[in-house]
Amino acid sequence: MPQGLEGHRSRLRERFANSGLDGFHDHEVLELLLAFAIPRRDVKPIARALLNEFNSLAAVLDAAAVDLRRVAGVGPQAAALIGLMPQLLVRYQKDRWRPTRVINSTPEAVGYLTSELGQARNESFCLLMLGSSNAVIALERIQEGTVNRTAVFPRLVVEAALKHRATAVILAHNHPSGDPQPSEADRQITRKLSGILKALDIAVHDHIIIAGANSYSFAEHGEMP
Incomplete structure (x- = not known):
């Protein structure tokens, strides 16, 4: 390996060891990753080519192996390593939050829900059901697709809460777009479900x-009915 290349990689590893990925450009993140699969070649051009092809780091990590391998320099090992990253993150998040069986704060709820919904590509509405002392009973996916106000949707929420004998719930859904701001439909369904569940003595946190x-968080923004 050329001495200059080894020096560059050593500096990247040292920066990561000292500060994590703070201050890294996206191509440097990919360089750091690709170096494990392509140890004897300058991977900077490959990293830049991947970003040019897929337009973002997230899109590179989400790309199928067959598409990754169309980029010059990306072989089966590099494609497999890239594909492993998002799946490893999902497994990490689930394992990290598995011991958390009591939800006492918004950050804890967000962490728990992110492990389930953070990587989902389709919009889903879930119900996190809690028992006494806010102990987690279950997380149930109620509906796939855009949240709406159909007659069936509230019934499914009520059925899930009663089935698990929840004393409290947290409503949750994801925005695959990456923008967490609620729509007017989100606010309307929050008001509707809160009213229905409260009438059944089920608190909506x-x-x-x-x-x-x-x-x-609707609660943090003072928007819970």
Whole structure:
């Protein structure tokens, strides 16, 4: 390996060891990753080519192996390593929050829900059901697709809450777009479901929107009925 290349990689590794990925450009993140699969070649051109092809780091990580391998320099090992990253993150988040069986704060709820919804590509509405002392009973996916106000949708929410004998719930859905800001439809369904569940003596603590690494809490913004 050329001495200059090894020096560049050593500096990247040292920066990561000292500060994590703070201050890294997207192509440098890919360089750091690709170096493990392509140890004896300058991977900077490959990293830049991947970003040019897929337009963002997230799109590179989400790309299928067959599409990644169309980029010059990306072989089966590099494609497999790139494809492993988002799946590893999902597994990490689920494992990290598995011991958390009591939800006492918005950050805890966001962390728990992000592990389930943060990487989802389709919009889903979920119900996080809690028992005494806010212990987690279950997280149930109620509906796939855009949240709406159909007659069936509230019935499914009520059925899930009663089935699990929840004393409180947190409403949750994801925005695959990455923008966590609620729509007017989100606000309307929050008011409607809160009214129905409260009439059954089931408290509604929050409605949380997960948008990748971003989130929006109705409770934190004073929007819970």
